[in-house]
Amino acid sequence: MQRLKLILMVVVFCLVCVFPAQSASPRHERATTDLPDDITGYQVHVMYVLPSDGVDEELDINGAIATSVGAFQNWLANQTGGQKLRMDTFEGALDITFWQLSTDEAVLASQGAFIRDAIEAELKSSGFNNPEKLYAVYYGGNAMDTCGGGAWPPTLVGSVAAMYLKGTYTDPTVPPCASNPLARDENTPGYIDFAMLHEILHTLGIVPECAPHQTRSGHSSDDPSDLMYAGDEPWQPSILDIGRDDYYGHGKPDCLDLAKSVFMDPTAPDAVIPPGWLASEETGLPPAPMTYNTGLCSVDTRTPTTLIFSNVSTQPVDLYWVDYNCGEVYYSTLQPATTVSQSTFVGHPWRVRDSVTAELLVETVAVSTHLYTITIQ
Numbered sequence: 001m002q003r004l005k006l007i008l009m010v011v012v013f014c015l016v017c018v019f020p021a022q023s024a025s026p027r028h029e030r031a032t033t034d035l036p037d038d039i040t041g042y043q044v045h046v047m048y049v050l051p052s053d054g055v056d057e058e059l060d061i062n063g064a065i066a067t068s069v070g071a072f073q074n075w076l077a078n079q080t081g082g083q084k085l086r087m088d089t090f091e092g093a094l095d096i097t098f099w100q101l102s103t104d105e106a107v108l109a110s111q112g113a114f115i116r117d118a119i120e121a122e123l124k125s126s127g128f129n130n131p132e133k134l135y136a137v138y139y140g141g142n143a144m145d146t147c148g149g150g151a152w153p154p155t156l157v158g159s160v161a162a163m164y165l166k167g168t169y170t171d172p173t174v175p176p177c178a179s180n181p182l183a184r185d186e187n188t189p190g191y192i193d194f195a196m197l198h199e200i201l202h203t204l205g206i207v208p209e210c211a212p213h214q215t216r217s218g219h220s221s222d223d224p225s226d227l228m229y230a231g232d233e234p235w236q237p238s239i240l241d242i243g244r245d246d247y248y249g250h251g252k253p254d255c256l257d258l259a260k261s262v263f264m265d266p267t268a269p270d271a272v273i274p275p276g277w278l279a280s281e282e283t284g285l286p287p288a289p290m291t292y293n294t295g296l297c298s299v300d301t302r303t304p305t306t307l308i309f310s311n312v313s314t315q316p317v318d319l320y321w322v323d324y325n326c327g328e329v330y331y332s333t334l335q336p337a338t339t340v341s342q343s344t345f346v347g348h349p350w351r352v353r354d355s356v357t358a359e360l361l362v363e364t365v366a367v368s369t370h371l372y373t374i375t376i377q
């Protein structure tokens with residue numbers, strides 16, 4: 001669970017926080033569907049999403065979101081020497097879909113940190129479920145005590161990275177998320193733009209558990225200026241993977257490297273899909289190396305939930321619950337091409353092992369009350 005605490009070093013004063021004229025050439029027509037893709041394969045699709053009762057600020061058509069994406073893309077290319085995210089475009093311009101959810105702002109905000117899961121579930125059921133797309137959502141509604149969230153595969157596999165533009169904090173000393181404007185030009189990313197990139201990277205599996213400075217579920221501990229930093233100091237992002245040893249260009253073949261993600265452009269010849277994602281039959285790309293935290297134990301949350309395990313491999317696999325003392329308890333065997341719906345509790349880890357060799361294939365922790373499927377390949 002990637003909750004991004006809003007820590008402001010500089011309070012931005014504005015009387016009326018409107019978005020001024022943008023430098024990016026805006027698309028003038030609003031799209032409520034994913035328009036035909038300029039490129040095939042894995043790509044990031046940008047959306048402007050409102051709750052059912054949200055106020056439409058037209059960020060998708062006034063250039064505001066396009067400028068924000070341009071700002072973090074330019075920064076990323078600058079840091080990497082040219083590599084950036086593969087974005088979904090239509091006729092050369094960023095393809096931004098506008099979508100109004102059927103759920104209202106208060107109900108969504110009541111989900112707390114699970115608002116990302118709720119938005120993802122509703123977008124998926126509305127057809128935004130392309131298995132080769134990551135959805136970068138600029139959400140124009142409130143969220144409680146968070147300005148953004150992402151998945152973190154393989155622990156939490158998900159397709160949505162989101163910024164909650166009107167998030168608010170119960171602590172009155174923390175300014176609301178809306179006190180941070182989107183970037184006004186493509187050369188000056190600010191808090192929201194950096195944070196969107198941060199959440200997209202989480203959703204791609206960054207920072208992996210195998211990274212030497214990985215801390216706090218997918219962050220880096222090195223320095224507050226690292227894009228993926230989390231810690232007790234205020235976050236001041238300006239550098240991608242300080243020391244290049246944790247998540248970009250580290251060259252270690254057994255640990256996830258953003259430079260070799262299929263979501264990067266140019267794409268490396270040995271690129272991999274994010275860990276835990278289902279490999280596309282068309283591309284035949286191998287999954288990224290999986291990493292495991294073998295020190296996990298169950299936490300007694302008493303919040304019931306369900307995990308769905310789908311065995312699409314050709315071998316039988318065994319399902320184990322990891323108990324409160326970190327011991328494995330055998331539950332069942334899944335034959336090839338079978339799926340099981342397993343009741344569990346939030347905070348409980350599960351492991352899948354090869355029935356014959358006992359090799360660890362998947363480890364996952366139930367992190368929310370929303371259904372999700374773990375696919376064993």
Ligand SMILES: [Zn+2]
Nearest residue numbers: 002003004219
């Ligand atoms: Zn984070």
